[in-house]
Amino acid sequence: MTPSVNLRDPRVKRTRQLLLQAFIALVEEQHNLHSISVKEVAERATVNRATFYAHFEDKYALLQCWMHQKYHQRLTSQFPASSTLQLSTLRQLIQSVFDVLALFRSYLKPGDRQYEPLFENVLQQELYTLLLRWLKQVPSEVSLQEEVGETTAQVISWAILGPATQWSRGDQTVSAEEMTQRVLSVVIAGLSPVITVA
Incomplete structure (x- = not known):
C-alpha cells in the first residue's frame, strides 16, 4: 500500500472495502486466484486501475x-x-x-x-x-x-x-x-x- 493513503479516511475505507468485495466475488466466480487480474478487480469495484494502485501495490x-x-x-x-x-x-x-x-x-x-x-x-x-x-x-x-x-x-x-x-x-x-x-x-x-x- 502506498503511504499517501490515509486509512482513517471514510472514503479510503469505503474504496478498500469495494476492492475487497470485488476480489471476493471474483474468487467465488472463478475459483482460481491466479487468473484474477487487477483490471477485473478494478472494473468490478467500479474504480479505475490508478485508484486500485493507490490502495494496493498489486493483487498479492x-x-x-x-x-x-x-x-x-x-x-x-x-x-x-x-x-x-x-x-x-x-x-x-x-x-x-x-x-x-x-x-x-x-x-x-x-x-x-x-x-x-x-x-x-x-x-x-x-x-x-x-x-x-x-x-x-x-x-x-x-x-x-x-x-x-x-x-x-x-x-x-x-x-x-x-x-x-x-x-x-x-x-x-x-x-x-x-x-x-x-x-x-x-x-x-x-x-x-x-x-x-x-
Whole structure:
C-alpha cells in the first residue's frame, strides 16, 4: 500500500472495502486466484486501475489484506479482548490454526500453490499479535520484559505454525486433535513461567 493513503479516511475505507468485495466475488466466480487480474478487480469495484494502485501495490497485496482481515475476524470472534493466556485458550488457538490450514488446503487449486507462503505469513503475524497481547496481560509478578515478550511471542507463533503447516501439507494420518495436543505440550514447556492452567 502506498503511504499517501490515509486509512482513517471514510472514503479510503469505503474504496478498500469495494476492492475487497470485488476480489471476493471474483474468487467465488472463478475459483482460481491466479487468473484474477487487477483490471477485473478494478472494473468490478467500479474504480479505475490508478485508484486500485493507490490502495494496493498489486493483487498479492490485496489478497494478503483479505487474508489478514478474514483470519483477524476469526481470532477476534474466538478470543475477545478479555481472553487471557491460559491452557484452555492456548489449546483452542492451536486447534484453530490446524482447522484453518486444513480448510485453506481444501480450497487450494494446484495453480494456487504460490499463495501458500503468503497465507502462512498472515497466520504467523496474527498469531504473534494475539500471543503478544496475552503475554502483556500476564500479572506483573511473572511478566516478561518487553523485548523478551516479543521474542517469546515470535518463537511460540512459529512453534505452532511450523508443525501445523507440515501436517496440512502431508497425508494427515495423525488427527488435528492429536497434533494439537502434541504442539500444546511443547508450547506449554516454553510458556511454563507465565501460563495459567484453567
